[in-house]
Amino acid sequence: MPELPEVQTIVSDLSKSLFNKTFSDVIVHDALVLLGPKRKFIQQLAGQTIKKIIRRGKAVVIHLGSREILVVQLMMTGQLIFNADSNRHTRVTFTFLDGGKLLYNDQRRFGRLQIVKNLNEIKYFNILGPEPFSKEFNSLYVQKYFKKSARPIKSLLLDHTFVAGIGNIYACEILFRSGISPKRLTCQISAQEADVIYHQIIDVLEEAIKHRGSSVRNYRDGTGQKGNFNQRLAVYGREGLDCLKCHALIERIAQSSRSTFYCARCQK
DNA sequence: AGGTCGACCTGGCAGC
């Protein structure tokens, strides 16, 4: 479900509402979403205080007073919502000493929660590429990375060892705004084009965060509200509709068994 | 070694 802008929105919301809250009770309704034993998970959280919540890639990283870390990967349909009513997709209910309540909802149960002492215990964090807003991720890095692989550009944008946080929606939007076909092989993309793509990655993600993410289906922020960026999506989910730039029809193709939406006239 | 594909799950929707 959520990509970088959505997870960032959730993290910003929860940072405000959960800072310094102490767990009083944890109810696991469905242990499938836990990596590790349910009893241990509950014991480790008992009496812990939330000190800091950050995002890394698409993961929510919750630092506890014990120096342990609760990591939540929302995957496709996970939600972390503060002070809402539970529903049939509520998999974990966290209650705090002051009476506040945090729900982990997950329709498809792909998401995973785990507690670790160090993030490098989790493979995901070890192979994850740079954050898009970090210094290491810059135009030169993108140009060099493109040169060394012969994959379609859309497939590389989704590869989190290249850059953290981009998913299917934003990969499509970034390529449309860059005027680059999703089928182009990265090694055939010029330095100038790579620079355009780099800047669109930054711009699209920043704009999406500003609008609190995109709610195509299930996404909700930390307060249970939908995001607003989907009104600005130019290609994603618009198969058969007019291109906003040239009025040709938006097409959908499959790339590595994911849908790619693009305008064949605007994107070369 | 690098890249692709199915599996993991549930449910909404279109078409018949």
Added chain:
DNA sequence: TGCTGCCAGGTCGACC
């Protein structure tokens, strides 16, 4: 109404 098939924002591991 009810059935079938398709589709879905992510990630991992098996495989080529």
